[in-house]
Amino acid sequence: MSRFIWMRLLQAIPVLLAVITFTFFLIRFAPGGPFDQEKAVIPEVKRALEAQYHLDQPLLVQYGTYLKDLAHGDLGPSFKYPGRSVNELIASGLPATMELGLYALLIAVVLGMAAGLMAALYPNTWRDYLPMSAAMTGICMPMLLLGPLLVLVFGIWLEWVPVSGWGDVPGDKILPSLTLGSAYAAYVARLTRGGVLEVMSQDYIRTARAKGLPERVVIFKHALRGGLIPVVAYLGPAFAGLLSGSFVVETVFQIPGLGRFFVQAAFNRDYTMILGTTTFLAALIIIFNLLSDVLAAWLNPRVRGALEGKA
């Protein structure tokens, strides 16, 4: 098992390196520099600014310097905010995004699995059609529509919940989490339903029932496991999707998170910030994917046995 983990970690490094290199050279080709202003900048001043950020050096040298600093964990100074390092900016935006992602994930998994389980246990009844239709809605109605609609109905017309901010006013975390979580709740519901249905038709379920086990045990100990595996495997891509979705949700709800920072940095040509955020998020996704793969493998008794046999 541990060999499996190490192998994957080792494979992750060249992947990360490739991501960094690609992004580094990509943004340098973007038109528009970080120092362009409405009022024209005097050439001497522009030169001084470029020197401060090493932009006057050949591209390869800049790349080398960046990698060297990266090895020390230093993501460089932000172009937009003098005096602030990218590490700091990421650290300030991360908590909000993580919290948002966590709540959304919780909503997605809990709501999704509950709905999917119920649908699977009463297939082709209203208990199946209702949650699955809701799930379909969640998938089809994009976040950028759902979010504003929720804001309109619950925030403005009914005034039940606040419409912006994060942690400023009690209850302002509800709408964003719901918006972000609902699309993924939908997928989770479908996956759970599919997984549980497949398991329910298996022989060992019939055996368990024949042995006289109470239905509750049958469901939670065996059937649910069937639904759990595809969901856990989905967590990796779901996480990546959540991160992407956070860009839109953070913008709609004005949440000071990493997603919003990234979009702003892209518009501002804050090279180091773009690069730093991309690297950070890519690393995060790789780790999360690894965790979800490991978890899925561990949950699946056949795969686990094989892996442990190997180790």
Add this chain to the structure above:
Amino acid sequence: MSATVEDVARYERGTSLWQDAWVRLKRNRLAVIGGITLIVIGLLCVVGPWFIHYGYEQQDLVLGPAPPSAAHWLGTDPFGRDLLVRILYGGRVSLMVGFIATAVALLIGVTWGATAGYIGGRLDAVMMRIVDILYALPFMIFVVLLTVVFGRSMVLLFLAIGAVEWLTMARIIRGQVQALRQQEFVEAAISLGLSRAAIIARHVIPNALGPLIVYTTLTIPSVMLLEAFISFLGLGVQPPASSWGSLISDGVETMEEYPWLLIFPGIVLSVTLFALNFLGDGLRDALDVRSSRD
């Protein structure tokens, strides 16, 4: 119910996978509704604007934003532009992005996956590694970067989106190709002297078509969503052109004052996505060889 002569005849004739699938699909009511809805919306978007006497960029500054009325069935936006026409026009753009970007993804994905799966060995390992690398980038970041770097032309938009969505296609095709490579009829074909390309074209691809069709139908909504996201963030389609995504984005800005500007484009987009998803699901169920005809 007794079997008729025709049934027996048909049974003995045998039906192909495609005919099977078609029958199953027709039985799936949701999928059928989805398909019909799509065709209707598609037709409306293509043909509709010819019948409406407002241009999509035609302003009426004096009228300004107005709720639905006899003159403007869906109302107008702050420039006095007719919303119905703009939605239909926007539909052309969104659907076009959806289909073209998916086609791009298809092209890249199939070529990549088929090559990797067929040639195998070292090349396969490298090509699939690259797929893994690209999977690591969250799509949004990638697309934002590409649009920021390459400006806002439509062509680049299609390419950027297509470049992001081809990955799963490649994996599917590769899997299919690998499995098929092992099969006897391929060995037979090789021994008969058929070239690799011919084998790929005539045997491999048709067999992989099933999952490909399903995935394509499910990619289109994904692509359209991505386009909507990009427009929402302020990259994407240029005015005065519109896409459903940019219409929604505009509508959000003024949703309190003029809610119809958000609701109507929203409904249209959602309905289209519903239709595509139902159709895709239906196709998947229909083409799924595992669920046999018993």
Add this chain to the structure above:
Amino acid sequence: MLAACVWLAACSGGRDRVTEGDATGVLHFGNGTEPQGIDPHAVTGIPEWHILGTLFEGLVTLDPVTLDPVPGMADKWEVSEDGLTYRFHIREDAKWSDGRPLTAEDFHWSWWRALQPALGNEYSYMLFPLKNAEAYLTGKITDFDQVGVHVIDPHTLQVELNAPTPYFLQLMAHHSTFPVPRHVIEKFGVPTDKFTKWTRVGNFVGNGPFKLVGWKLNKFLRVERNPAYWDAAHVRLNAIVFYPTENSVTEERMFRSGQLHRTEEVPIDKIPGWRDNHPDQIRLNVYEGTYYYMINVKRPGLSDVRVRKALNMAIDRKTLTETVLKGVQVPAYAMTPPGTIGYEPPKLFDFDPEGARKLLAEAGYPDGKGMPPIELLYNTLESHRKIAVALQQMWKKNLNIDVAMVNQEWKVFLNTRQNKDFTLARQGWIGDYVDPNTFMDLWITDGGNNNTNWSNKEFDDLILRRIPAMKTRAERLAGFYKAETILMEEVPVIPIYTYVTKHLVRSSVKGMPPNLLDYYAFKDIYLEPEK
């Protein structure tokens, strides 16, 4: 889940932030984008300018009603006969917020730092009226002693100028001329290093009416009254909290739900609602700024002044401002906003589609036929798009010319514009000080901001030589009138409207009168709880 929502909603009953602030003397200020920083020599934006106005004070400050310079760090000053030498007397009780006395030496050192080429100070040009300042920055001289600022004694600062500059005192109220604490900056690194931690909470030292107590990126920046400030007795607010409010739609909602005392912007579509229902809370005031389109006069077709005039005359500014801009902005028929120190710009044209068509035909493009392609360049913002679309339609309708629209996002747009890679490009110019010069000296030949390729010798002569030599205001205004007439006859720029600032302000906020520069004298502001 629903129950949780309802419960939470019930819990948030009670005083909102603004009412709380009224009672405790805390102003909640919507401030636009997140500030880049608070080093006066390293920032250029309006949000930063607001914050710096609380943390620092220059030689003078401005009266918030008249915008006349009033004593700040300098309690009195003398100007020589020829207008070339100023002597500022720094007040005896001037102190930094850590208690250390502030002297003329601090100003001298601060301006030395501001002019260091290696610092990369984008506002360094504000000090260029000083003798040899520009030469020092561009490296032509290296001895700072030759620059026109000298310390006579700890409380006397002498400044020598290149030419008599009537608006010089206004520059002394701008943040780029503020003093910075040498003892703190040098503790944290080299003076020309922008990346030091001297501006962090806990390290920061300023000399203004407030001091920095808290700063969470993208959440808020908080300042509290500074007891070491020389006029602390006059300051009535206890604290000000600045909020980053990039999205004006969200900002307006925050104002409505009692979270902000003041907003930086008001979305155009919401203005009629506020004007009709709560006119006392919305403020629309003329601003020292002009919105216009630059014409690249080297592009085919546009080198002919008749074509430019035609484009100009085919715009119905009244309808544009009344419908698209909801009557908020004021149509402009010249570059300089009217009322700038009593200046009235010339009005040489009006909406005249007939006349425009005639001119176009004369130039060889009757009914728009054969007109080379024209592109409108603007940066991605809803408001700019609205105007561009309206212009496009007007030119189509009145002149039968097809105009393509190109929009780029901000950084790209700036680059494109700077490289003169456009046919027509949008620009908004806000005056740094109240004087027609700040709008006119844009258009001198090869001016750093003159991307039109337009050049006129007489105009240059007026702006660079004749007007600076004039002694009285009347003379100068007449001179600018002449220059502006030349500009509007040749039309290298198409003025669209004069800016109007739009803010929502709670009625509990007092001491914040509107003015042409949208300048805030934070030491004067106070809160009176609403009835």
